[in-house]
Amino acid sequence: MSPHAQDTVPTGTNNWWKEATVYQVYPASFYDSNGDGWGDIPGVVEKVPYLHSLGIDVVWLSPMYDSPMHDMGYDVSNYEKVLPAYGTVKDVEDLVEACHQRGMKLILDLVVNHSSDEHAWFKESRSSKDNEKRDWYFWRPPRYDEAGNRMPPSNYRGYFAGSTWTWDETTQEYYLHLYAKEQPDLNWDNRATREAIYNSAVRFWLDKGVDGFRVDTVNKYSKHTDFPDAPITDPKSDIQPAIQMWCNGPRIHEFLREMYDESFAPYGDVMTVGELANTPNPKNVLEYVGASAKELSMVFHLDIGHIGMGPSLEEKYIFHPWKLTKMKSIVEKWQSFIEGTDGWTTAFCENHDNGRSVSRFGSDAPEFREISAKMLALMMVTMTGTLFIYQGQEIGMINAPRDWSIDEYKDIEGLGYYREAERRSASGDDPKRKERIMDGLRILARDHSRLPMQWDGSEHAGFTTGKPWMRAHDLSKEINVKKQENDPCSVLSFWKDVLRLRKKYRDLFIHGAFEVLDYENQETFCFVKSRDDRQALVVLNFTAASQPFTQAEKTVGKSLLVSNYDSSCLETLGPFEGRVYV
Known part of the structure; x- marks a missing residue:
């Protein structure tokens, strides 16, 4: 502590x-x-x-x-x-x-x-309509369209690409799941x-x-x-x-x-x-x-x-x-x-x-x-x-x-989107969707963080x-x-090193008030952290090219606390350079 x-x-x-x-x-x-x-x-x-x-x-x-x-x-x-x-x-x-x-x-x-759905509570809940845990989950009867086809209780799309409702043969009702059908939602109203x-x-x-x-x-x-x-x-x-x-x-x-x-x-x-x-x-x-x-x-x-x-x-x-x-x-x-x-x-x-x-x-x-x-x-x-x-x-x-390839990806969500895209591409509904989803998964998939x-x-x-x-x-x-x-x-x-500095300057970094400088600049992110009369200036170049340091005058009266470069020129930020002045 x-x-x-x-x-x-x-x-x-x-x-x-x-x-x-x-x-x-x-x-x-x-x-x-x-x-x-x-x-x-x-x-x-x-x-x-x-x-x-x-x-x-x-x-x-x-x-x-x-x-x-x-x-x-x-x-x-x-x-x-x-x-x-x-x-x-x-x-x-x-x-x-x-x-x-x-x-x-x-x-x-x-x-x-x-x-x-393998939790003992859900097994009981789905066993019969009059089980004492029936109301621990959300069960609803089906709807029917004009042609008499069975339909879910509502038209919700879940998080894993599909309906939020799954039909259960045992009791002839649907149960709610915002995520996979194996993840039935608990009824907190009970x-x-x-x-x-x-x-x-x-x-x-x-x-x-x-x-x-x-x-x-x-x-x-x-x-x-x-x-x-x-x-x-x-x-x-x-x-x-x-x-x-x-x-x-x-x-x-x-x-x-x-x-x-x-x-x-x-x-x-x-x-x-x-x-x-x-x-x-x-x-x-x-x-x-x-x-x-x-x-x-x-x-x-x-x-x-x-x-x-x-x-x-x-x-x-x-x-x-x-x-x-x-x-x-x-x-x-x-x-x-x-x-x-x-x-x-x-x-x-x-x-x-x-x-x-x-x-x-x-x-x-x-x-x-x-x-x-x-x-x-x-x-x-x-x-x-x-x-x-x-x-x-x-x-x-x-x-x-x-x-x-997609074969190296394991996540249920990403694979759900990919399989859906395969179907939509194959049907001609959205011919390029599979490529677009795969390109997105290469950047955004949950799998990247799960590699050993x-x-x-x-x-x-x-x-x-x-x-x-x-x-x-x-x-x-x-x-x-x-x-x-x-x-x-x-x-x-x-x-x-920087985690130690975070503790040392806790009043500014952990508890400081935050203010963005030069908001419209699309290359560098500069912000000030302040508390009482103390200030830190944080300067970050988010590009692979050198950028002019437009906030150089804000360093007056401050000393360079830490940088990710060994040496640098005050007026210019190197590619992906970051500095903190206090």
Whole structure:
């Protein structure tokens, strides 16, 4: 815990999680301790000293619960068991202990919008219409068209390319699932369901010493349960985008306050970070993250991950070129919205659902790979809020090679879009769609972040001695921890240095007010962080060409704190150069 933990800061109390640097571990791909090709929790335990040396305060472990793994563990079949391939509950307890021994914390992923269809609750629910758990999920009778054909209860398009309703032969009704058909949505309107969730998914793990949760799909628990049809925005399809039917629903704040009061508050200052989609208005976000709201510590605003994605669910994986002003407006919005409030925010540019930041926002060309990774590191460590790093980001891991075929991709979402595109291309409905989707997947697919962590230059990147569940990157001999650990000029060494600076200048970087300079400039991103009479100037060149430093006069009275170049000229920024003046 930070020695400053009880100071007051501009947002009120300085909770321990405000100044934390969090490292997300995706267990399947992190480190395999037993050679079966899957990462596991004993493997994470083994690497805790590495994370500690990096300067990490909190380890976030992505879902490790028992699961049929249709959606990489976001389909939980038992909240109180661990997937055998990952280990046991005892292994999680060992991980808690390993973190706590080094003054670090552990948070888990809380996935309670839906369960697996193999969860005992759903098996009971689908067994008969009068089962006592029938109402723990959403069941609805069919509709029929004029010709007497059976139709789903509403026309919603789900997240994984298909209807949100699946017909169940046993009881002759449809059940709701926003994601895959194997992920039926839990009915939060039922008090008994909520109580079971709190007991099984939350208290069970807090009792074992876990320090908090990243809360999956946190604003989707409350649905408009009359399920009216969504407006037709895609006339060629019989299913329509319907996000407004389940995001930020009528009872969502009631549910989250109840979970806070009954499940989190009794355990002290539990850290919660919600995945908050489709909530563009900061005023609405504050309803979730204000300390006085007593709901969540902070949330992820997913806009930064959506840069380059299409504007609708249907177009999600069709790449759209973007301008730097797009990133500036997103960063400014979510950096500034807590100023003068009791809310808190997050800073991140990678996670398990997005392509690698170097490939998306920097350059993965050999001559710019490392320098742009360091430039992005400078951007992240100077941002207000709790900082989140994704595994491999600290060594500058990049997207899978462009020449890999679709056969190397594993993700249910990306493959769903690709198969749909194959059908539409073959039918002549949209002949070029398959190529457009594949091109988008090469940049945006979730698979890029799920390639095995690159520990050394040996076969399979030192991730496993067996056959890895996903192919290791072709460049793992060049980009790996072992090669970078003792190189003072490496991306890894740079991250270690700047994470220390983030703590040293915590008043400016973690708690500072944010202001963009020269907003219209499409090549460089300059911003000021300030608190009281202190200021930092952050200067970032997002291009592969030298750029004039238009804010040079703003450096007067400031000294250069850190740069990703050994030496540079004040008036000119080198390709992907980043500097911080204080």
